[in-house]
Structure formats: C-alpha cells, structure tokens
Amino acid sequence: MPDHNSPTWSYSLPAALLLMAPFDILASLAMDIYLPVVPEMPGILGTSPAIVQLTLSLYMLLLGLGQILFGPLSDRFGRRPVLLGGATLFALSSLGLAATSSAPAFVALRLVQAAGASAALVATFATVRDVYGTRPEGVTIYGLFSAMLSFVPALGPIAGALIAGTFGWQAIFLTLGVLGLAALGQALLRWSETRPAQAGKVTPSFAPILRSGVFWTYTLGFSTAMGAFFVFFSTAPRLLIDRAGYSQFGFSLAFATAAVVMITSTRFAKGFVARYGIPGCLARGMGLIMLGGLLLAVGEVLATPSFVSFVLPMWVIAVGIVMSASVTANGALKAFDAIAGTAVALYFCVQSLIVGLVGTGAVLLLRGDTAWPLVGYCLVMAMITQLTLACLNRRERR
Numbered sequence: 001m002p003d004h005n006s007p008t009w010s011y012s013l014p015a016a017l018l019l020m021a022p023f024d025i026l027a028s029l030a031m032d033i034y035l036p037v038v039p040e041m042p043g044i045l046g047t048s049p050a051i052v053q054l055t056l057s058l059y060m061l062l063l064g065l066g067q068i069l070f071g072p073l074s075d076r077f078g079r080r081p082v083l084l085g086g087a088t089l090f091a092l093s094s095l096g097l098a099a100t101s102s103a104p105a106f107v108a109l110r111l112v113q114a115a116g117a118s119a120a121l122v123a124t125f126a127t128v129r130d131v132y133g134t135r136p137e138g139v140t141i142y143g144l145f146s147a148m149l150s151f152v153p154a155l156g157p158i159a160g161a162l163i164a165g166t167f168g169w170q171a172i173f174l175t176l177g178v179l180g181l182a183a184l185g186q187a188l189l190r191w192s193e194t195r196p197a198q199a200g201k202v203t204p205s206f207a208p209i210l211r212s213g214v215f216w217t218y219t220l221g222f223s224t225a226m227g228a229f230f231v232f233f234s235t236a237p238r239l240l241i242d243r244a245g246y247s248q249f250g251f252s253l254a255f256a257t258a259a260v261v262m263i264t265s266t267r268f269a270k271g272f273v274a275r276y277g278i279p280g281c282l283a284r285g286m287g288l289i290m291l292g293g294l295l296l297a298v299g300e301v302l303a304t305p306s307f308v309s310f311v312l313p314m315w316v317i318a319v320g321i322v323m324s325a326s327v328t329a330n331g332a333l334k335a336f337d338a339i340a341g342t343a344v345a346l347y348f349c350v351q352s353l354i355v356g357l358v359g360t361g362a363v364l365l366l367r368g369d370t371a372w373p374l375v376g377y378c379l380v381m382a383m384i385t386q387l388t389l390a391c392l393n394r395r396e397r398r
Contacts, residue, residue: 009131009194016131017144019190022183023087023124024145025152027117030094030176031059032156037169044169047103055107059114064352066118068206071126071345079123079130079341080193086119087187091180098173116180122348126341129333130194133340136270143266143326146226151259153233158252196337209336209343213395217388218331219347221282223354224381225324228289228317230359231377232258236310238369244305254311261315265322278327283389285327286382288320293378300371310371317378 011019034056041052074082093112100106132138163171209215236255240246246254272281292313299309329347336343358381362373 074341089116285324292317
C-alpha cells in the first residue's frame with residue numbers, strides 16, 4: 001500500500017486511471033443520469049417545475065465555481081484530504097437524496113452533492129498535474145478523461161431511465177451513492193498525497209495566473225474543444241430525432257460514434273505531441289475543429305439532416321477535440337506547479353463559464369434544430385484561439 005504521506009505515485013497508467021476516473025465520471029453523471037425523472041420530480045417533491053430546474057442549474061453552477069474554493073484548499077492542505085472530503089460529501093448527499101421527499105432538503109442536498117463533486121474533481125486534476133505534468137502519460141490521461149466524459153451525456157440518461165423504470169427514481173441517487181462510496185473506499189486505501197513540498201509554503205493566489213497569456217491561450221483552446229462537444233450534445237437530439245427521424249436508440253448509437261472516435265484518437269495522442277509539440281497540437285486541433293465546422297456548413301446548405309451531413313463532420317471535430325484537450329492542461333498549467341490546485345480550479349472554472357455562456361448563446365441565437373450553432377461555435381472560437389496562439393508564439397520568439 002502506498003505511503004499516504006509520500007509525494008510518490010507508483011501506479012501503472014491503467015491502475016491510475018481506474019483510481020482517478022470514477023471521480024471525473026461521477027461529477028458529470030450526477031447531472032445526466034437524473035434527467036429522465038426531472039418531469040416527475042415536481043409532483044414527487046410537491047413543488048414547482050422552476051424549483052426542480054434549480055436543482056439542475058445550481059448543480060452545474062456550483063460544480064464549476066466551487067473549484068475556486070477547493071483548488072486553493074488543495075494547495076494549502078493537500079490533494080488527498082480535499083478529495084476524500086469531497087467524495088464523502090458526494091456519496092452521503094447522494095444517499096440522502098434517495099431518502100428525501102422534501103423540496104427544501106432535496107435542493108440543499110443537491111448543493112452538497114455538487115460541492116463534493118467539485119472538490120473531488122479539482123483534487124483529481126491537481127493530482128494528474130502533480131504526477132504527470134512532465135510525463136508523456138499525462139497526454140493520454142487528459143485525452144481519455146475528455147473522451148470518457150463524452151459518453152456520459154449519451155449513456156447517462158439511458159441508464160437513468162432504465163434504473164428509474166425498474167426500481168424507482170430513488171434508485172438513481174442510491175446508485176450514485178454506492179458508486180461514490182466504492183470510489184471513496186478505493187481512494188482511502190490507495191490515494192497517496194502528491195502535492196509538491198513547496199506548495200504548502202506558497203500562498204495560493206489567482207493574480208499571477210490571470211496575468212498569464214499562456215494560461216489564457218490554452219484555457220481558451222480547452223474551452224473551444226469542450227464547448228464544441230457541448231453544442232453538439234445540445235443540438236443533436238433536435239436535429240437527428242426531430243428532423244432526420246432517428247429513433248431514440250438510433251440517435252444514441254449515432255451520438256456514441258463521436259465518443260468512439262475520441263477514444264480511438266486518444267491512442268495516438270502521445271505520438272501527436274511527440275511530433276508536433278504542445279503548441280503544434282493545439283494549432284492542428286483547432287484546425288480540425290474549423291474544418292469540421294466548414295463541413296457541417298456545407299452539409300446544412302446542400303443536404304438534408306443525416307448521419308453523413310451531421311455526424312461524420314463531428315468525427316473530424318472529435319479528433320480535433322482530442323488533439324487540443326490532450327495538451328491544453330499542460331500548456332495552461334505548466335508555470336504554476338507550486339499552486340497547481342489553484343491553477344486547475346481557475347482553468348476549469350473559466351472553461352465552464354465560456355462553454356456555458358458562449359455555447360448556450362450559440363444554441364439560442366442560431367436555431368438549435370440546425371447545424372448552425374455548432375458551425376458558428378467551432379469557426380469563431382477556434383479562429384480566436386488560433387489568433388491568440390499566433391500572438392503568443394510571436395511574443396515568445398522576440
């Protein structure tokens with residue numbers, strides 16, 4: 001068993017992924033698996049649909065903003081205590097949600113659940129930065145985490161519908177609680193402290209991070225990559241089911257192919273970085289996202305909605321997402337190892353704000369039942385990232 005006070009991390013890559021991935025997945029799954037029962041919850045809780053919607057919106061908001069608190073705490077007190085505390089909050093609040101039928105208690109427990117997920121998430125990614133920041137395995141981990149998360153929006157609602165239909169809505173939160181306890185038990189035994197020794201001696205501050213052009217360039221690239229999938233997720237049901245006539249099952253299969261492309265592309269991520277370097281991978285990733293956006297535009301103008309006109313161009317974008325997301329964390333965070341938790345928190349918070357505001361704006365303003373929101377987001381955001389990267393490269397050559 002690892003020494004929990006040692007800054008070493010001796011696990012193989014598969015073992016490390018099995019240890020860390022559950023916290024990444026559960027944070028997102030707690031949102032998506034609950035969606036099928038949302039229409040029933042006002043009657044169950046004796047409240048209004050607006051209050052139930054609040055349990056979704058507040059979860060997303062606290063998941064992102066909570067990291068601003070927990071990132072500095074992980075720099076001050078360590079990754080392990082923040083992760084274990086967050087996992088405990090997540091698991092216990094999930095079990096509490098399964099046992100309550102009171103609207104105020106349900107909302108409060110969702111907030112606790114989001115806080116726990118936020119703490120576990122920031123501690124997980126700070127650990128990745130501590131251990132793999134200068135190792136080639138880091139590229140694979142970041143790419144796989146991004147690819148795995150793309151499955152959650154596709155499969156989470158299906159799992160939620162099956163669980164609720166068979167065992168009732170409480171079983172959804174019971175499942176989250178049991179999975180959270182399993183991840184917590186594994187972490188209690190195996191998660192060693194990885195915070196660098198100098199981190200506890202440095203006062204965490206957002207100021208130097210916010211002044212860094214490198215941080216903003218790569219965080220913008222990460223936001224572009226994750227936002228492209230968010231907009232795809234937001235528009236695909238209306239386009240493929242409502243306009244193209246796909247069944248729910250057929251839609252799920254078509255949707256999942258994008259995630260398969262992402263996971264397959266991750267196998268080549270280390271080779272991409274070795275050949276092109278971090279800036280080169282970001283530039284090429286943005287180029288592929290723009291190319292996919294152009295192919296989507298051609299399909300929207302010249303063809304009816306179909307797998308070929310909408311999903312195949314998304315495969316191109318998916319490869320671009322992997323090339324970008326595999327390097328953006330190392331690019332954004334490499335200068336802040338002494339305050340990695342704080343930097344990781346800001347990295348994800350900025351990304352969630354950009355994706356939430358710009359991605360949602362694109363869907364609302366550019367007809368959400370067409371490919372135009374995805375076209376607009378991919379072309380505009382990728383172009384801004386390319387220009388920012390070009391300015392950064394020019395400045396570094398002086």
